[in-house]
Amino acid sequence: MSFNLDDYIRKVPDFPKKGILFYDITSILVSPEAFLHCIDRMVEIYKGKDINAVAAIEARGFLFAAPFAIRLGIPLIPIRKKGKLPGVTLAKKYDLEYAQAEIEVHVADVPKGKRVLLTDDLIATGGTLNAARSLLIEGGSSVPEIFGIVGLPFLNYPKILDPTPVTTLIEYQSE
Numbered sequence: 001m002s003f004n005l006d007d008y009i010r011k012v013p014d015f016p017k018k019g020i021l022f023y024d025i026t027s028i029l030v031s032p033e034a035f036l037h038c039i040d041r042m043v044e045i046y047k048g049k050d051i052n053a054v055a056a057i058e059a060r061g062f063l064f065a066a067p068f069a070i071r072l073g074i075p076l077i078p079i080r081k082k083g084k085l086p087g088v089t090l091a092k093k094y095d096l097e098y099a100q101a102e103i104e105v106h107v108a109d110v111p112k113g114k115r116v117l118l119t120d121d122l123i124a125t126g127g128t129l130n131a132a133r134s135l136l137i138e139g140g141s142s143v144p145e146i147f148g149i150v151g152l153p154f155l156n157y158p159k160i161l162d163p164t165p166v167t168t169l170i171e172y173q174s175e
Helices: 032-046 060-072 127-138 157-161
Strands: 010-013 021-024 053-057 076-081 089-095 100-106 116-123 146-151 166-171
Touching: 032 060, 032 146, 032 166, 053 060, 053 127, 060 076, 060 116, 076 127, 089 127, 100 127, 116 127, 127 157, 157 166
Parallel strands: 053 076, 053 116, 116 146, 146 166
Antiparallel strands: 010 021, 076 100, 089 100
């Protein structure tokens, strides 16, 4: 039986501002069938691959990476907004449309010499994931692949995240 993930993604026009079509994955989370489909697909894609840990971007990336990490029996590395982690951290600033943001990871959580799958719920411009990839590499890990539930390649994330391969469960080609 074919599963159409698009049926479970709410499209909200003019959010967060006029002219933007927002792809809301919370509608996946409220459907146990859709949520399980996403986790099952992640496991199917990465089981048996040489992945030693999964890193996730705050906050919705955590929702998909946590059950995936448990299913594969690998560590989950949270990447958080600046000021949310109490220990020694690595930090990276990155550009937003009209501002800058900063993310952090605990130094002790980054597995040196290990392969870390980097994940988020939705990949738009790739800026946050690019910064997160830099943090993991700076900490001594490699990032062989990036994974997202939803991809918006028309916002140019493939160029920003090159040369790291990106896998998504569904892509939208335009707004």
